[in-house]
Amino acid sequence: MADYLRDHHDKIVGRWSELVLAQVRGRTSLDEVRRELADLYSLIVRVLSDADDHAAGELRAALDELSRSRARDGYTPRETAIGMLALKEAVYEFVADTAELVPEFLVLSRMIDDLGLRTFEAYSAAREQIISDQSTSMLELSTPVVRLWEGIIAVPLVGTLDSARAQLVMEKLLDELVATSADHAVIDITGVPTVDTEVAQHLLKTAAAVRLLGAECTISGIRPQVAQTIVSLGIEFGDIATKANLADALALALRQAGMKVVPVA
């Protein structure tokens, strides 16, 4: 597949660019799109040909950068993801008639899906940054405590967690815990751009208070870059459960409550 893609570089990149341009017409030029996509394309070919270990990292970085600039330029997440996903269509148009390439096309297609999903992450990180630029007003935002399930409540934090806000969150969470007799609280920090020692200390204190009330506490929404930073800082969450996302935290809470989600029938 790598060889095929390399040999048909111009045709496929050309078609890919047309498909992408059709989605975002008027906001950029064909040459501009072609230049951006040609970069990604060469990296994808390098990754597929297993030639070097750096290609995958470079591809991710290039894609993240492109997604960030899309976010800044006001594209929608859909338009941003299509920029990647349209490659499938472009390649398919060329390989459809070549039966022996179909299995490899499936591999490529799965890789493109992953990359498409990745644009969402980079896109939302960039949006988050735009949001955090307005953070002074974000501080005022109310902090809703939501019920996820019988006995399981969650507080999704968005923005900056300073002492005043942390105090508010803790009070609301503890009140709600008592009012609903919940026995599991999830603090989701997906929307907290920076987790430093101050934020960590607030999280640790809140978790300790939750436990004093006899409930379990899980911290969710720890993004990979935040996880790496926390480790370098030397912060330890001890035996407080941490999860990458809210769904995993809910699954854990359900399991601890002796429940299990199964498919119907």
Next chain:
Amino acid sequence: MNAVPIRSGDDVVRVRQLVRTAAAENGLSLVDQTKLVTAASELARNTLVHGGGGTATVEVVKSPIGRPGVKLSFNDEGPGIADIDLALTDGWTSGSGLGLGLSGARRLVDEFELNSKPGAGTSVVVVKWSR
């Protein structure tokens, strides 16, 4: 490149945003951006809390081999640090923090220089290079 004041918690937030923008514009990866912003957050808060306020500067620099990097300086004219080794020990705090801000910030960046004398204030300069 101008020095921005650090006098309140809002100023710390503002410094973080400046650093995030500079890091993103100069090709630092998402992880490195996050690390540098977090280090900036620690150092700015130390300037505010322990140094009684001060200033921060954000600069774009080039390494000898031409790599771009972001350099941050934090300055205050507060009480200074009597025992620098102790201050850089994981878990040591003169207040009620975790005592990980200064030592953690050092691990989060590529270059770290701390100058401080009791009575003469504190200056911390850090650099993170793009990879």
